[in-house]
Amino acid sequence: MTNATDGANVRFPPPLIYVGGLAVGIGADRLLNLPTLGLPIMIRSIVGGSLDVTGFLVMFAGAGLFLRRRTAILPFKPASSLVTSGILRWTRNPMYLGMAIFYVGLAVILNSLAALILLPLVLAIVQKQVIAKEEAYLERAFGHEYLAYKERVGRWL
Template identity: 30%
Template sequence: MGKGSKPQKTFIIEVFLKVYTILLALTQIISIIFTNKLFLILKNNQIRYIGFFISLLGVVIFITAMITMRDSWRAGVDTTQKTTIVKSGIYKYSRNPAFLGFDLFYIGIAMSFSNIINILFTCFTILIFHLQILEEEKFLPTIFGKEYLDYKNTTRRYLGTKSR
């Protein structure tokens, strides 16, 4: 990600994704350590516990995606990687379960430790993830052709299947 020969827009999105993922992780750690010193927007403990469970669900979805993907894991737009398209397991219900898992994890942490900085970094990072997905969706037909296009027509980007 953020390396090699690729369109400038893709390169920029990948670099932003790297940077903001690191910044968000640091923000989350600071938010957790200094919870009592930072102004929490969501102070209701029930909402904070729901956030915790949403983040756990995100971790489970991400790990499931990794296990299902096995050797076909692809990070970003990379023409040198030789992988196969995975459409089984969790990938029957989401074309991007790893990103979905990250999104849920980040949203859950933002709910549990809801200071304004954490929420803003979460929103921006999720936006960058979405832009990355859009770039990958332009690239994948060049690698997998009709097989990917058929998959794209039957499986939703984030969650669910499409009726035929």
């Protein structure tokens, strides 16, 4: 590891980006009486609930690895080690992937087509304002080790 102690300089907590997208979508649905998904509540509950459980598990599988390795989970703090095991063998961003899956589950449960339509914008903001900064920091902090990991493992899957 090099001496990159600055962190990724992420200024806004990533979960709030997802919450903001959901709030805007659901608020737009309610205020503007927009079209819904049109699925029966039982289907929405089963599909949305399954997605939420999956998203929760993906998020916490990644967070648990960071905790066990005693490295920063918060993207504005410096990392003490590069974590590449467990779920991080399949995705470089399990917490953001999990949040996206959880977002979809909530949008389905709440019958919000607008929230689903906003998801690509939410992901674009996460990519530009969070992931790009984290990746630049990890390249400074871990150099070749991170670049090799980046070659092996996709950003999302």
